[in-house]
Amino acid sequence: MEFMQLLLSGLANGCVYGLVALGFVLIYKATEAVNFAQGDFMMLGAFVMVGLVNPQFMGLNFWVAVPIALIIMGALGYLLDLTVLRFMFGQSQIAVIILTIALGFVIRFVAGLIWGHEPLSLHSPLALGDFRFGDVVLSLADLAVIVVTLLMTLFLWQFFQRTKLGLAMQAASQNQMAAYYMGIPVKRVQGAIWALAGVVACVAGILYASKGTLDISAGFIGIKAFAAAVIGGFGSLPGALLGGIIVGVIEPFAARYLPAGYSQIAPYALLIIVLVFRPHGLFAQVRVKKV
Amino acid sequence: MRFHFKTTYDQDIRLFPDWWNFSLYAALILLLLAMPWLIDSFFLGEMTNVLIWAVAGLGLMLLTGQTGQVSLGHSAFMALGCYTTVNLMEAGLPFLAAFLLAGAITGIIGAIIAIPALKLHGVYLSIATLALAILADDFIVILDHWTGGVNGYFAPEIWIFGVEVNRWVNPAAWYYLALGTALFVTLIYRNLVRSPLGRAFAAVRDSEISAQAMGVDIARTKTLAFGLSCAFAGLGGALMGLFAGAFNNETFNFLISIQLLMMIIIGGLGFIHGAFLGAIVIAFLPQLLSMSTDFMGSSSIPGLETGVFGMILIAFILFEPMGLYGRWLKIRTWLELFPFARRDMFKRQKTYLKTERLR
Numbered sequence: 001m002e003f004m005q006l007l008l009s010g011l012a013n014g015c016v017y018g019l020v021a022l023g024f025v026l027i028y029k030a031t032e033a034v035n036f037a038q039g040d041f042m043m044l045g046a047f048v049m050v051g052l053v054n055p056q057f058m059g060l061n062f063w064v065a066v067p068i069a070l071i072i073m074g075a076l077g078y079l080l081d082l083t084v085l086r087f088m089f090g091q092s093q094i095a096v097i098i099l100t101i102a103l104g105f106v107i108r109f110v111a112g113l114i115w116g117h118e119p120l121s122l123h124s125p126l127a128l129g130d131f132r133f134g135d136v137v138l139s140l141a142d143l144a145v146i147v148v149t150l151l152m153t154l155f156l157w158q159f160f161q162r163t164k165l166g167l168a169m170q171a172a173s174q175n176q177m178a179a180y181y182m183g184i185p186v187k188r189v190q191g192a193i194w195a196l197a198g199v200v201a202c203v204a205g206i207l208y209a210s211k212g213t214l215d216i217s218a219g220f221i222g223i224k225a226f227a228a229a230v231i232g233g234f235g236s237l238p239g240a241l242l243g244g245i246i247v248g249v250i251e252p253f254a255a256r257y258l259p260a261g262y263s264q265i266a267p268y269a270l271l272i273i274v275l276v277f278r279p280h281g282l283f284a285q286v287r288v289k290k291v
Numbered sequence: 292m293r294f295h296f297k298t299t300y301d302q303d304i305r306l307f308p309d310w311w312n313f314s315l316y317a318a319l320i321l322l323l324l325a326m327p328w329l330i331d332s333f334f335l336g337e338m339t340n341v342l343i344w345a346v347a348g349l350g351l352m353l354l355t356g357q358t359g360q361v362s363l364g365h366s367a368f369m370a371l372g373c374y375t376t377v378n379l380m381e382a383g384l385p386f387l388a389a390f391l392l393a394g395a396i397t398g399i400i401g402a403i404i405a406i407p408a409l410k411l412h413g414v415y416l417s418i419a420t421l422a423l424a425i426l427a428d429d430f431i432v433i434l435d436h437w438t439g440g441v442n443g444y445f446a447p448e449i450w451i452f453g454v455e456v457n458r459w460v461n462p463a464a465w466y467y468l469a470l471g472t473a474l475f476v477t478l479i480y481r482n483l484v485r486s487p488l489g490r491a492f493a494a495v496r497d498s499e500i501s502a503q504a505m506g507v508d509i510a511r512t513k514t515l516a517f518g519l520s521c522a523f524a525g526l527g528g529a530l531m532g533l534f535a536g537a538f539n540n541e542t543f544n545f546l547i548s549i550q551l552l553m554m555i556i557i558g559g560l561g562f563i564h565g566a567f568l569g570a571i572v573i574a575f576l577p578q579l580l581s582m583s584t585d586f587m588g589s590s591s592i593p594g595l596e597t598g599v600f601g602m603i604l605i606a607f608i609l610f611e612p613m614g615l616y617g618r619w620l621k622i623r624t625w626l627e628l629f630p631f632a633r634r635d636m637f638k639r640q641k642t643y644l645k646t647e648r649l650r
Contacts, residue, residue: 034414087609093413094361095608098556101549102604109598117593216594223425226418234414265429268422275419276407 001135006252012142012211014248015149019204020225021232021240022156023197028234029160030169030193033085033096037104038201039222044107045073045198045205046214047115050122062125070202077198081191089187104219112216122209141210148207149241152200157237169193227271233280246270304485323470327463335462341567341574342469343534347527348555348566349476354520355552356561357484359496360513361413363548364420367427368521369528370543372397374431374438376529377447386449386456394526401521405514424545431540443539446532458534469530476523480563483519492516546597553604559614568615576600 023038035041051057052065060068084103088096129140160166172179172186179186208218228247232239247267254266295308307313327335351365372393379389404423411419431438438444449456449468456464483489491512494502503509532538550573558569577596584592611618625632 084605084609091612094359094417095612097361097414097417098552099605099608102553102601102608105597105601106605109594109601112594112598113592223421227422230415230418261429261433265426268426271422272419272426275411275415275422279410279415 002256004136006256007249008136008138008142010249010252011245012139012145012248013251014228014245015145015241016204016208016211016244017221017225017228017247018241018244019149019152019200019207020222021228021244022153022237023200023204024225024229025232025234025237025240026156026193026197026200028173028229029237030173031085031190032173033088033093034100034234035197036097036100036222037107037219038197039225040104040107040111040219041073041077041198041201042205042208042222043214043216043219044076044111045069045202046122046209046218047111047120047205047216048072048202049206049209050120050214051115053123054120055123062123066206069206070199073198073202073205074195075198077201078191078195080198081194085194086187086190089190104222108216108219115216117216119213119215121213122206124206124210126207126210139211141207145207145211148203152203153237153241156200160237165189165192224267227267230271231274306481306485320474327466332462335466336458337574337578339462339466339469339534341570342466342473343527343530344551344554344570344573345567346469346473346476346530347524347551348558348570349473349480349563350520350523350525350527351548351551352555352561352563352566353480353483353492353523354516356555356565357489357496358492358513358516358520360516361417361552362420362517362520363417363545363552364423364427365521365524365551366528366543366545366548367420367424368397368401368524369531369547370427370431370540371400371521372525372528373532373538373543374444375525376533377444378437380447385451387451390526390529393529394522397525397528398518398522401525402514402518404521405517408517409510409513420548421545424548428540428544431543439539441539443537443542444532445537446535449533458536465534469534472526472530476526477563479519480523484563488512488515550600553600555614557604557607557614559616559618560612562614562616564616564619565614572603572615573600576603 020038020042023041024035027033027035027038049065049069052060052069053062058065080103084099085096088099124141126141126144131138131140131143160170168179168184168189169192171182172184172189176186208214208221224247225244228243229240230243231246232241232243234240247270250266250270251263254263258266295302297303302308307316326338330338347365347369350368351362354360354362354365375393375396376386376389379392380386384392408416408419432440435441451464451468454464455461456468458465484492491502491507494505494507495509495512495516499509502512528543532542535542554569554573555566556569557572558567559565576599580595580599584595607614613620621637624636
């Protein structure tokens, strides 16, 4: 029974990692950049939601606030691309990495200014109920996280495989100049993907905040989501979810069965092992470049 | 404007291109040597801090600026250098021997760690090194027999040839220790860049495939770059920990390595001067901010430092990717060519990104 309980809580945590990892993968798939600020995006999305819902701020109804928060974060993602990232067009990946790390710092600073440094909790209807199966308890929030994550992954995966825009995004990342020649508005496509990443981050943020308290350092779970994305192969959406679940499930088991002090090492040790033995993740998408 | 009429190939790789250049640097070194008589002990401490950051920055510069491998994990090597120095000193070695040996050990361990990391490119390398930096924090807690764990260490007394180096008793001695280390590392760096190895570093940075075609052994070059870079970072970390007086696992947080990377970018990636300019920015920014918040009459704002730092960095990446030193080079060229400098001389070329991904 304990095993099932650990598995379930790991699964729910892993889905949040998976959602943040989806954001990384989306941006990586479409722009070949890695957004080190995705975790901070998630934190910001959660705080926007807190600002809309909690009584000490605006006090809107939860279900009214969800679409508003999604729109705000989508618009923010698009504006960020328009004002900052578009200037980095065609520059090296490394420059974008450093830029997004700096963006993360700025986002954390701004969120701290607006919402303060005290931990807050979101007044979410998801945080109330729970289900019991024998001894195993599954909270409503955990269930919502798992269901929403699965739906999001399925939707985004099909979006990239089937729709014209999704294919255009993949083409734009693989060879920008060739994509231009094929009539793809590369810059606008990139704006769209940043908006989408903002929306995904907001979903992750709302679910994260429903599961527990929230403070401005919540964005650091982005580092665990990195482990998830890398394990999944960084270019693969289902891979990101699988990676997230692996990281999420390992954590509670490591905490239960390993001596104290060693348990928090587990996800990073796994990340390094995967990088050493399968440098491009479990779902590799890179072959050796031929000149 | 000075013209260099070159008659031998050696002129291309001289330490100083001409007498004017040599005398400028000689004057700078004299000024730095005279510093303890010119400024008070508070600013001398700040200068020491600048030099310590510059030593660590030169380490990362060698790897990132010279060889093009971005590491977000240098805080781990700084911690390694610091704890190795302290442990060697406790084993009875004199400070100077322990310090240099710790640098060498850090370099060797860095090179060993680099061997599996060599397979990783770009983003993957930076993520792996970031994981390393986070793991270092946990390992310091686990290995508390050597590291003191969460309680940390108080820096032992440092004696060099019978002179006590103590931050509070004689700050000038600390300053000279940091200055000596910085000069030592700079000299190694400068000579490295002039040597075939340094050229190989630059070749790997610019294009691995063409470097390979020119006969550069990529694996060996990257391993050496990693090892040397870690050795410098280890020296910088040892100085940083000892200068702080007390240190634990938090002192070498992974944010330090991110700060180090930002520092060399603000200074100017690929230039020795860049490491020093970046170190000046990183050491004096907190002072400047606290002074300006005092001036505005408001209480201190938490997180202001990193926030402002992030904004400065964004501005640099967008508007001056070559950093402060790159800006200075542009200004100097403009002055030298005056009135004939053209506006678009330094315009960035339009580039398009291509990937090696297939799906």
